[in-house]
Structures are given as C-alpha cells and as structure tokens.
Amino acid sequence: MNLEQLKQQQLDYACRIITQDDFDFDFSEPRYIGGTDVGFENGGEITRAAIVVLSYPDLALVEYKIAKIKTAFPYIPGYLSFREYPALLQAWQQIDHKPDLLLVDGQGVAHPRGIGIASHLGLLLNMPTIGVAKKRLYGQHAELAGTPLAYEKLMDKSAEQQIGWVLRSKLRCNPLFISTGHRVSQQTALKWVINCLQGYRLPEPTRFADAVASNKPLFVRRLQR
C-alpha cells in the first residue's frame, strides 16, 4: 500500500462516518467512558497502546489494558491512524468493561479528509468516539478568549462548515481541539469533553490514558485509589 492508496481508503471510509444529530448517540446515562493514548519505546520501534475505562459520573478508573506491538508504519501527518490503530484494536479486545463512549487522543473529523484517528477507530469498532487533540491539524478559528471553558468553532478550509471546536479547558493552558469521531454530533462531543474535565487541561479519560501509556506506574497506582 502506498500513500495514495491509503488516501483513497480514507476518502472511502470518510463517507461512512456518522456525525449527524439525527443519529446522535444517547448519552443520557453512560456507565463507562473510555480513553486512549499511544506511546513508543526504543525510539519508535515498539508501539504501546493504552485504553482506560472510567465509571461515570464519578470518573474513577475501573480498568486499563496495554497492548505492545512492533511499529509497522511511520508518523505522517494526516495518516496517524495507520500508525496507531493496530495496537489500539489489540488493547480494545482485552477490555472487559466495554465503555459507552471513547475519547481518542487525536483528531476526529477535523482532518484534511474528514477521518482522523478518532473517526477511523470509531468506524472500525462501530463505537461512538470523540477526538481530543492537543494541537491543531486542520481548520481555522477565531481568536479564543483566555477564560476557562471559552470555546470557538473550528471551521473547515472554506470557513463554511464546522468540523469541531477549540476549547480552553484550563486557564493559561493551550486549548484543546475537539471534534466528533463517529456516531456523535459536534454539540455532544463538546458537551462530554466538558463533562469529563476535573480541573486539569485534559479530560479525565485522556489524562488517565496518558498516565498509563507513558509508563507512570506511581501515578497509575494513585489513580486506582
């Protein structure tokens, strides 16, 4: 497979991403919310994927799994999912408490072809997913106020369609780039990221997954209590 073929595959997949309000997942009473993050070992040779499961609304860690595989694809902006999803799928299979919603580290539909890793993973798992990225990949937005919980719409290149949000999750911190991944509306995506904030820049599922994926056993042990 060359990049041109993968690009075509993304374009094909993008048509199947569901982000319409009519098909929005009903999160009136979610029991579990998941988070994902991926790290690397040996200079990128090994991919380490972590998936955590938190109970809702208490946002306590109930389970986490880690999968390690040999890295088979380089990092290319716009093609991140091909590098990370194989390990994430493996971690997902090990999870006993399948969450109702997954917060994925990276973009959802806020992507040049409308299919960032959150959307790609949501499609593969047929799961509602939300993209939570720490940096912008694609899109434009108005200047964001410094006030906590201030947000702006993230618009596509032509500024005609909304592809996500820019959210000031914490004072004096760089904003988060939120976009629906799959089976969630943009409104719902923003709502549940905000619902998972606990005074830190990252929502709890993402923050916990970060701790697990980046090998912080002390921190992980604290999270479990």
Add this chain to the structure above:
DNA sequence: GCGACAG
C-alpha cells in the same frame, strides 16, 4: 515553490 504538519 513555500509553509503547515494530530502523535
């Protein structure tokens, strides 16, 4: 050609 570029 030049700049931009999730993790």
Add this chain to the structure above:
DNA sequence: ATCTTGTCGC
C-alpha cells in the same frame, strides 16, 4: 511521540 535540566508562575 521521545530525549532531557532547569526554570518560571500560581
């Protein structure tokens, strides 16, 4: 992402 020391600010 990862490698890494000190350092500025609440």
